[in-house]
Amino acid sequence: MGESLFFGAIASSALVIGSVAGSRIKLPERVLAALLAFAAGALITALAFELFEDSYEQGGIWRAAAGLAAGAVVFTALSFWLDRLAEGRHPEEHGSEKLDPDAASRESGPSTASTHGSAGLALLAAVTLDGVPENVALGVTLGEGSGSLALLAAIFVSNFPESLVGSASMRAQGRSSTFVLGTWLACAVLLAVAVVVGAGPLASSTPETLSLPLAFAAGAVLASLADTLMPEAYEKGGPLVALSTTAGFVLSFVLATL
Numbered sequence: 001m002g003e004s005l006f007f008g009a010i011a012s013s014a015l016v017i018g019s020v021a022g023s024r025i026k027l028p029e030r031v032l033a034a035l036l037a038f039a040a041g042a043l044i045t046a047l048a049f050e051l052f053e054d055s056y057e058q059g060g061i062w063r064a065a066a067g068l069a070a071g072a073v074v075f076t077a078l079s080f081w082l083d084r085l086a087e088g089r090h091p092e093e094h095g096s097e098k099l100d101p102d103a104a105s106r107e108s109g110p111s112t113a114s115t116h117g118s119a120g121l122a123l124l125a126a127v128t129l130d131g132v133p134e135n136v137a138l139g140v141t142l143g144e145g146s147g148s149l150a151l152l153a154a155i156f157v158s159n160f161p162e163s164l165v166g167s168a169s170m171r172a173q174g175r176s177s178t179f180v181l182g183t184w185l186a187c188a189v190l191l192a193v194a195v196v197v198g199a200g201p202l203a204s205s206t207p208e209t210l211s212l213p214l215a216f217a218a219g220a221v222l223a224s225l226a227d228t229l230m231p232e233a234y235e236k237g238g239p240l241v242a243l244s245t246t247a248g249f250v251l252s253f254v255l256a257t258l
Contacts, residue, residue: 004142008195011135011155012188015127018163019184023177027168033237034244036165039123040229041248042158043221046130049256050137051218059211067215068222071129075223079122120169124183126224127162131155131191133217136210139198153255161248163187169232 027035055064134155163184170180202210233241 004139004196004199005192007138007142007152008135008192011138011152011159011195012192014156014159015163015184015188015191016181018160019167019181022164022167023171023180025168029236030238032165032168033233033235033241035161036123036169036229037233037237037241037244038248039158039162039165040225040233041245041250042162042252043126043130043225043229044245044249045252045256046134046158047218047221047225049253051130051133051214051221054137055211055215055218058207058214063208063211064215067212068219071216071219071221072223073219074216075125075129075220076227078125079223079227120166120171120173120175120180122224122228123162123166123169124187126221126229127159127166128187128190129217129220129224131159131187132194133210133214135191135194136198136202136213139195139200140202142195142199157255158248158252 052064052068055067059067138152138155167180167184170183171177230245233245237244
């Protein structure tokens with residue numbers, strides 16, 4: 001258990017470091033957009049080559065497809081609720097336009113306000129839903145006596161920019177530092193616990209048991225990319241965020257295949 005706690009703390013520490021940096025350092029909006037795109041690229045690698053592929057291999061295509069659809073539906077419903085919440089907070093969110101000097105010249109329809117209002121929480125949800133099965137998988141490798149340093153490095157590298165951008169987005173929409181740091185710390189604790197659970201109770205689970213949560217996480221991450229993360233990155237950073245997305249994908253893929 002000591003080893004799994006150590007690995008879980010290392011993997012989750014990137015979330016705490018990133019959230020502290022994002023809540024205290026005001027980065028230019030185009031830099032934030034580039035980091036958000038980088039995180040999106042890393043999540044593409046996770047959902048395609050770790051979550052959904054593993055679900056398919058362990059439970060078959062129908063189980064994987066059902067889990068994927070369920071994850072997408074749940075995240076879409078959550079995103080809709082966050083959008084409505086953001087619309088209710090619309091007067092407060094004009095403060096986020098200070099980050100973008102050209103914002104006043106753009107049309108600020110409901111979808112724009114919604115995207116600005118929910119990006120931080122959407123990224124938090126994506127990181128949590130992606131990170132739980134990923135950290136469980138890390139714990140399973142520890143339980144088998146084959147702790148993967150490559151998987152640990154991949155989790156750490158992807159967690160840092162995601163928490164940095166997520167916390168910066170939350171601060172931009174008027175959330176307090178206490179709220180931002182508290183939510184990301186809670187996420188870090190949850191993911192650390194997932195490593196312990198993977199190394200303990202789930203180490204002997206059947207492949208079919210693990211298949212559904214892996215596919216569910218993949219569907220939620222895919223929905224978050226299409227619904228919030230990639231549109232937000234493009235809106236703030238323009239076409240060049242495609243290069244950041246590519247960099248995040250490649251680096252995460254290399255780390256995952258070491």
